[in-house]
Amino acid sequence: MAKRNRKKKSGASPVEIEDVASEYERLEQQRNDFLDRARENAKLTIPSLFPPEGSTSASVRHKPYQSIGAHGVNTLTSKLLMTVLPVDAPVFRYSVSDEAVEDLANDPEQRARVEEQLNQVERTVQEEIESIGIRAGLAEALKHLIVGGNVLLYLPKDGNLKMYRLDRYVVQRDFEGNLLRVIIKETVAKETLSPSVRALIEAPIELPSDEAQDQAKESEVDVYTVFKRDGDSIVSYQTIKNIVLPRSKGRWPIKKSPVMPLRWNIIHGEDYGRSYIDEYYGDLAAADSLSKSLRAAAAAAAKVNPMVNPTGLTRANDVAEAGDLEVISGRAEDVTMLQLNKHADMQVAQAVLQDLIQRLSHAFMMNRSVQRDGERVTAEEIRAMISDIDDVLGGIYSLLAIELQYPLVVRVIDRMERKKMIPKLSSIKGADGKPVTTPKVVTGVEALGRGHDFNKYMTALREVIVPLGEQALGEINVSDFIKRAFVSLSIDPDGLLKSAQQKSSENEQNAESQQQAAMQEMLQSAVKGAAPPAAKAMVEGMVANGQPPE
Numbered sequence: 001m002a003k004r005n006r007k008k009k010s011g012a013s014p015v016e017i018e019d020v021a022s023e024y025e026r027l028e029q030q031r032n033d034f035l036d037r038a039r040e041n042a043k044l045t046i047p048s049l050f051p052p053e054g055s056t057s058a059s060v061r062h063k064p065y066q067s068i069g070a071h072g073v074n075t076l077t078s079k080l081l082m083t084v085l086p087v088d089a090p091v092f093r094y095s096v097s098d099e100a101v102e103d104l105a106n107d108p109e110q111r112a113r114v115e116e117q118l119n120q121v122e123r124t125v126q127e128e129i130e131s132i133g134i135r136a137g138l139a140e141a142l143k144h145l146i147v148g149g150n151v152l153l154y155l156p157k158d159g160n161l162k163m164y165r166l167d168r169y170v171v172q173r174d175f176e177g178n179l180l181r182v183i184i185k186e187t188v189a190k191e192t193l194s195p196s197v198r199a200l201i202e203a204p205i206e207l208p209s210d211e212a213q214d215q216a217k218e219s220e221v222d223v224y225t226v227f228k229r230d231g232d233s234i235v236s237y238q239t240i241k242n243i244v245l246p247r248s249k250g251r252w253p254i255k256k257s258p259v260m261p262l263r264w265n266i267i268h269g270e271d272y273g274r275s276y277i278d279e280y281y282g283d284l285a286a287a288d289s290l291s292k293s294l295r296a297a298a299a300a301a302a303k304v305n306p307m308v309n310p311t312g313l314t315r316a317n318d319v320a321e322a323g324d325l326e327v328i329s330g331r332a333e334d335v336t337m338l339q340l341n342k343h344a345d346m347q348v349a350q351a352v353l354q355d356l357i358q359r360l361s362h363a364f365m366m367n368r369s370v371q372r373d374g375e376r377v378t379a380e381e382i383r384a385m386i387s388d389i390d391d392v393l394g395g396i397y398s399l400l401a402i403e404l405q406y407p408l409v410v411r412v413i414d415r416m417e418r419k420k421m422i423p424k425l426s427s428i429k430g431a432d433g434k435p436v437t438t439p440k441v442v443t444g445v446e447a448l449g450r451g452h453d454f455n456k457y458m459t460a461l462r463e464v465i466v467p468l469g470e471q472a473l474g475e476i477n478v479s480d481f482i483k484r485a486f487v488s489l490s491i492d493p494d495g496l497l498k499s500a501q502q503k504s505s506e507n508e509q510n511a512e513s514q515q516q517a518a519m520q521e522m523l524q525s526a527v528k529g530a531a532p533p534a535a536k537a538m539v540e541g542m543v544a545n546g547q548p549p550e
Contacts, residue, residue, distance in 0.1 A: 147275055283359055290349055
């Protein structure tokens with residue numbers, strides 16, 4: 001779209017003009033090479049991920065001749081989703097700074113209370129992540145990462161997570177990979193726009209007559225959403241026909257940016273990443289070609305064509321028209337079957353194909369399984385899976401923890417704090433009423449640390465406390481130990497542990513019960529001792545009044 005010099009007519013409301021469409025077209029030229037590779041990769045795996053340019057829902061999709069690519073992408077996506085967003089383990093955890101740990105070390109009850117508050121916030125955030133449909137969007141995004149190497153995630157201030165494939169956005173970074181600009185292009189129907197927006201973009205503007213007629217007839221418009229860096233913040237706005245929509249502006253700190261342009265492999269100096277399929281494109285292409293050849297050869301070998309000697313006594317029409325068990329005249333020597341005699345060649349092709357499938361199965365982790373079937377996934381199993389993924393994929397989990405997990409969790413926490421669904425971390429206070437140093441969000445392998453803490457507590461209980469018995473119990477705070485063990489398992493101890501008032505009330509009840517039992521025992525002894533009737537009556541009266549007999 002060429003730049004246009006628009007002039008407002010007198011009396012028209014002022015509008016802000018910015019030629020985002022031209023900037024998008026300029027950045028689009030730098031993106032096309034990566035998009036073309038993504039489409040080629042999709043042809044060998046899942047063609048629907050990156051359809052050809054200009055295709056519609058009715059267009060015929062490319063059909064690969066093998067399914068190892070699609071199977072591998074789905075398997076790898078499942079394993080990555082299990083590690084990036086585990087079901088029965090925390091996505092993140094709060095880690096208190098060293099300064100706060102020193103301040104809380106002298107007060108075990110205060111430290112347990114702070115840990116309990118942080119764990120409660122963690123559970124609330126985890127429930128919010130599950131409720132806003134992040135898991136479904138993330139599964140689709142991981143497929144795009146594996147096949148295309150790039151994908152954009154957008155988590156607005158309200159609503160669910162949105163995913164944009166590579167042909168829907170452009171990105172610009174500096175040499176170190178820091179985000180400078182993201183532009184999203186969406187085509188929407190005019191009827192879906194609000195009346196105020198339609199009035200703004202349809203305001204009379206001096207344009208050539210041909211362009212004015214074209215704009216009057218169009219039923220769809222392109223909406224550009226811009227996110228660009230401004231110092232230590234990310235500013236955003238939307239434009240339609242280069243007119244900036246007045247209510248679309250926003251500003252966020254860089255660490256709380258709502259957009260997350262993800263990359264599979266980072267190449268310094270490039271705005272986009274490289275995909276995992278790029279590394280195994282040769283094996284996938286060879287497997288697809290061999291599968292096509294073997295399929296054609298198998299179809300040819302399965303074809304049945306009798307051949308009749310033209311100089312023999314057997315007639316070809318009789319053979320062609322004969323039914324089952326029908327008697328025809330002729331000689332067996334006149335009839336033979338057409339054979340390819342390519343069995344040895346097909347075995348060579350089959351052996352090469354099996355070798356390719358074995359290599360691809362290893363690359364896509366299709367022959368590896370750490371999780372037990374039908375059981376709850378433990379943190380240790382997730383650690384083993386993460387280690388396996390990092391060994392095979394070259395540290396991709398560490399990159400996803402930095403570029404995906406951390407920004408996503410921080411963004412969700414920021415949304416929840418703005419809606420007052422959780423308290424701000426700076427508002428968490430200790431027993432003395434002073435705020436605790438703001439905790440930091442920990443993701444990746446370190447986020448599984450609470451489960452590791454529980455293992456430490458159980459080891460201490462099994463190896464130290466139990467062998468020492470009463471001596472160890474006299475040295476530790478049992479209540480604080482139980483609270484920490486519950487927190488390490490992400491269990492809310494509220495209501496599970498007895499309060500001081502409940503324990504005091506129970507102690508009083510136990511004392512009264514013991515006193516009543518002692519009085520009853522003394523009464524029975526007096527009866528057995530054949531005490532005089534007067535003494536028995538006195539004892540019974542004292543027991544009834546709750547007074548111990550002398």
